[in-house]
Amino acid sequence: MADANETEKWTDLGPADLLPGEHKSVEAGWRNLALFNLNGTWHAIEDVCTHDGGELSTGSFEGTTITCPRHGAQFDVPTGKALCFPAVTPTAVFPVRVENGRVLVSLD
Numbered sequence: 001m002a003d004a005n006e007t008e009k010w011t012d013l014g015p016a017d018l019l020p021g022e023h024k025s026v027e028a029g030w031r032n033l034a035l036f037n038l039n040g041t042w043h044a045i046e047d048v049c050t051h052d053g054g055e056l057s058t059g060s061f062e063g064t065t066i067t068c069p070r071h072g073a074q075f076d077v078p079t080g081k082a083l084c085f086p087a088v089t090p091t092a093v094f095p096v097r098v099e100n101g102r103v104l105v106s107l108d
């Protein structure tokens with residue numbers, strides 16, 4: 001049995017139902033996240049473009065790069081790093097794990 005602190009740290013995002021190469025938007029408390037399955041490795045980033053608030057999860061996704069649908073800024077999903085203008089600031093990344101078929105994210 002997990003101790004109380006361990007249980008509190010992780011937020012359940014629901015079933016691990018993304019196929020490799022897929023992504024979607026999910027709510028986690030007051031945050032909107034973009035969740036990705038990169039060939040079996042799961043990643044979560046803030047679903048907000050650091051240029052002007054675009055919803056990254058609605059952009060195109062190829063390899064490890066998500067492209068903002070508003071003005072074309074690109075972000076590296078594993079690191080959140082801004083890869084090109086007009087974004088220069090990274091978007092937040094959050095640790096993810098899959099346990100018993102559920103996706104868990106740490107928002108700390």
Ligand code: FES
Nearest residue numbers: 049052054068071
């Ligand atoms: S809001 Fe994303 S590139 Fe401008």
